[in-house]
Amino acid sequence: MENKGVNTSSRTTSTGLTDDLVILFGGRIYPQSKLDLVANDIDIAIKTMKLCKEGVCVGLGSCKVNPNGLQGYYDEEASSMYGYPCFRFKRCQYWHIAQQQQKETVKPRYHERTFDNFEVTADNRKAYEVCKKYAENFHRMTHRGMILLGPPGTGKTHLAVSIHREVLKKGIASVFVNMPNLVNEMLQGFKAGEVSATYQAALEKHLVVIDDLGAERLRDWVQEAIYRLINERYEKMLPLVVTTNCGIKELETRIGGPAVDRLAEMCEIVPLEGKSWRRRRV
Ligand SMILES: Nc1ncnc2c1ncn2[C@@H]1O[C@H](COP(=O)(O)OP(=O)(O)OP(=O)(O)O)[C@@H](O)[C@H]1O
């Protein structure tokens, strides 16, 4: 490992903690003899200290050095206290922005749901792989979308939230909307003579994730609003990720044939199967 700037020589420190104190990571002190345990971390810390700067940073989504948003920095206070160079990690600005944006529209139950804590089984392997690849490859020119379809509790929202988060981490605008909630918000808006800000965002943002399409209460204006949303994105060639409990035929009766026809052209259909994970957890 390249060990630039890291003093690894042993010596007694004024704190008397240990005589071969080298580096501080996550609050733990690693002695020279255990340096190999953190060699990779030191490497990342040194690289990120060079690369996580304005004009050099490529955004978290394209970052090959710290895809988890962990960025190394030199801890001056600890270094002068221990008499050796000390590094720590902090989360980078894009990680914080993505966390914040995600929390604005995604409900608390799904705040911690990621690809990492999605358990892969025979029933969901294909969907998991397709979604993960989609999120990894997503870029500003992505046009294709996805319809995650299957019975309750099979992980559709978990995967859709994971895609939304990965896209935000790339610094690309994404909005997550729960369709029944959006319909309620629009209804409240009509009463107050206002246009729903979420609906507007869903028309414009690069990606829109529509959770639970087909679960909204059926009304003529709802069908019209959904058609307008899908058609607008269809014409602008902007992608959507949709989750639904409905099959394609049922979706047609709920949101209308023309809307489903457009979705079918824009999206890959990704089925999920199996028992509900909600019941497995009880
Ligand atoms: N493969 C999995 N590994 C871990 N947790 C899972 C998995 N699939 C689902 N879950 C969890 O089970 C719960 C239900 O999943 P989720 O809400 O994604 O289901 P859904 O398919 O969207 O259901 P619905 O159609 O009722 O909206 C969530 O807490 C989710 O995180």
Ligand SMILES: [Mg+2]
């Ligand atoms: Mg769901």
